Amino acid sequence: MEKLLELYKSWKGITPTNVEKLAGAGSNREYYRLTDEVGDTIIGVIGTSRDENHAFIYLAKHFEKRRLPVPHIFVVSDDELYYLQSDLGNTSLYDAIRGGREAGGRYNLAEQKLLRNVIRELPNIQLRGARGLDFSNCYPQPEFNQEGVLFDLNYFKYCFLKATELDFHELKLEANFRMFAKDLTSEKMDSFLYRDFQARNILLDKDGRPYFIDFQGGRKGPFYYDLASFLWQASAKYSFKLRRELVFEYYQSLKNYTEVPSKRHFVNRLSLFVLFRTLQVLGAYGFRGYFERKKHFIDSIPPAIQNLRDLLTLGDDVFPYPYMMDMLKRLTLLPQFAHIEKSAANRTDGFKVAEKDIYNANPLDGPATFSKYDGKGPLVVRVFSFSFKKGIPEDTSGNGGGYVFDCRSTHNPGRYEPYKKITGLDEPVIRFLEDDGEILDFLKPVYELANQHVERYMQRGFTDLMFSFGCTGGQHRSVYSAQHLAEHLNKKYGIEVHINHREQGIEQILKAK
Known part of the structure; x- marks a missing residue:
């Protein structure tokens, strides 16, 4: 913290009158709101990984040159472990659409408008942001490839699948994993893959315009990934109708930046990435929930399993990996997941379960x-x-x-x-x-x-x-x-x-x- 304050003083010439630590998320970085004597604020960041910080700083500066809505970097320490960026406020898209999420996916018109604005902006950062970008600055790897896909699939296997104690044949599953990885990386990839494109990483200004943060894990890759990541976020509970409309909004916006594939091809490719992203997040939920015992991630497992159930209904024509699909079907039938309700896309109810025992009187x-x-x-x-x-x-x-x-x-x-x-x-x-x-x-x-x-x-x-x-x-x-x-x-x-x-x-x- 002392070095961050020294960086602020060397840049501003004074010490901040107030320092407020901001709530963290899944990252190891620490964020502070620093206020000067007239009330102006900026965000100070302390990171433990120089390479990760370097990736964010490089990408933020590049995107700003491309006139994309991202934070402005004011100053960076020599070791790149500390930096100061513009304060974009406290309102995230996640907070702004809380009402629809807590109503089981019944998003009102104002919330739907925010979602459409964001999804139309996504191709802008993916395609325009990729132009002139030196992907060698990306962390931890410059592009989406089979090796990275297999790493994430094995992360799912070891951190989630094995924790359920489901019996499966490792060699057969590995063979299907390799087929899956090959298919995911089979198309030309020339866009910026945000990787962590989610509602928490989008901030809204007073006019509701989106600004993008936490893109330091991005790399060169297919544009399908971020769309799948955003629209199949388990806790968002988007209805089938709304999700379909947002996919169409994205597809139409994409035409402004590149030649698009046919709708049929686009949807089939998107389905592959939805399945991959679902397995990927289950791996993360398993590690953060089962091993680190973080309640938010444990609570996220049931809707993610239901997303997986819904996907499996698409059949072998979309997912030609017979052993993997059989294993995933058996996974969704395990007793610990048997209580999970029908998905929000197919139900007319869908309100969240009480998180505490309300029977205990004071x-x-x-x-x-x-x-x-x-x-x-x-x-x-x-x-x-x-x-x-x-x-x-x-x-x-x-x-x-x-x-x-x-x-x-x-x-x-x-x-x-x-x-x-x-x-x-x-x-x-x-x-x-x-x-x-x-x-x-x-x-x-x-x-x-x-x-x-x-x-x-x-x-x-x-x-x-x-x-x-x-x-x-x-x-x-x-x-x-x-x-x-x-x-x-x-x-x-x-x-x-x-x-x-x-x-x-x-x-x-x-x-x-």
């Missing part, structure tokens, strides 16, 4: 509440949809608790002929509401309020809570909202939820888990 809550309902438990939640024309549902529990939400401020699919005879439980209506986005913004604070209320009721041992959603006819918006809140509470807290779509005559019980 001892300070004790007898001070003095309610006759305390300590009875377990909680049962009742969720209604209804038409305001026919009155608000009656609370028969006797405690009068709960909420009534008015969905009529959101876009009504009932105005349009194709939706008049179907309900908020039907896929066309669900797509209409989610693509429009208003219902997602409406429900966001509803989920937060419901979560807080349910957790408190469970802690106190209350037995009944009621939520009601009303709209004009009790057919579309209220049905959608009630169904999704009910499934969310059942999955998140494992409690029994009774659903009553009153005007549709539909009742359902989601059993406690």
Whole structure:
């Protein structure tokens, strides 16, 4: 830290008035926000690897010359272990789209716009960034090749596959690995492969424009890799529809920089890289999770396994590696992965599971509440949809608790002929509401309020809570909202939820888990 401050003083002529250490990620580098007397800030970086730092510094300077949106490097220490770069702020794309991620992949229109802006910019850094780039400065290797692919596949084998104790034939698997590596490297590669292109490594300015960071692991390679890395990020939970649209956005943008292959060829090649990237991240999750015991990586394993399951349905025509595919299918069927839900791309629910035991009440809550309902438990939640024309549902529990939400401020699919005879439980209506986005913004604070209320009721041992959603006819918006809140509470807290779509005559019980 002392050497970083000395570098700052030699560059600025003064010492910073404030030093704030920033949260790290998977890297060994340390980041600090340094503030001067007028409040201007820059980022100071301490790295343990001279070669890795050199790669980032060289690439950042090269990309800036190509007018790409990356940090500006102000000054570098002689040993390249310390440097100062521009402060691009605190808002990452990962943070900006948190709502859609936590809603199980239901990204609203504003979040989808951010994703489209980023994916359209990717070919710019891959193709324009590669022009005039001296790849010998890249770390730890200058280009994507078979040796590197085999290293990552064996990383998956030793750090993840063997940790599951799945029985497999190493020589047969190695033979398929080599076929796979040959196919991945069979095309001409003349673009910059970012390698770690993910939402955490994209910062947004106040106008939502993306800036790129953490590209020090990049090298010469195929452009498919980064697209697969970004769109099949396990925790992002992009729906099939949104992912397909973003692939198309990328394909159209790519045409501005190079001659593109046919769509069929492009999709088949992309599938190979999606599988490779999935195995690669499972290797990383295995090492960081199983061996280093880092919770974030352990939590990332289930959605990555589900991504793998979805990929395996593409079949041998896309993946002509019979032994490897058989082994991967057996991997997804292991008991420790049997509980994993259907993928977000194919489900209409999909909310994250509670990360802590919300059943443990705070001892300070004790007898001070003095309610006759305390300590009875377990909680049962009742969720209604209804038409305001026919009155608000009656609370028969006797405690009068709960909420009534008015969905009529959101876009009504009932105005349009194709939706008049179907309900908020039907896929066309669900797509209409989610693509429009208003219902997602409406429900966001509803989920937060419901979560807080349910957790408190469970802690106190209350037995009944009621939520009601009303709209004009009790057919579309209220049905959608009630169904999704009910499934969310059942999955998140494992409690029994009774659903009553009153005007549709539909009742359902989601059993406690």
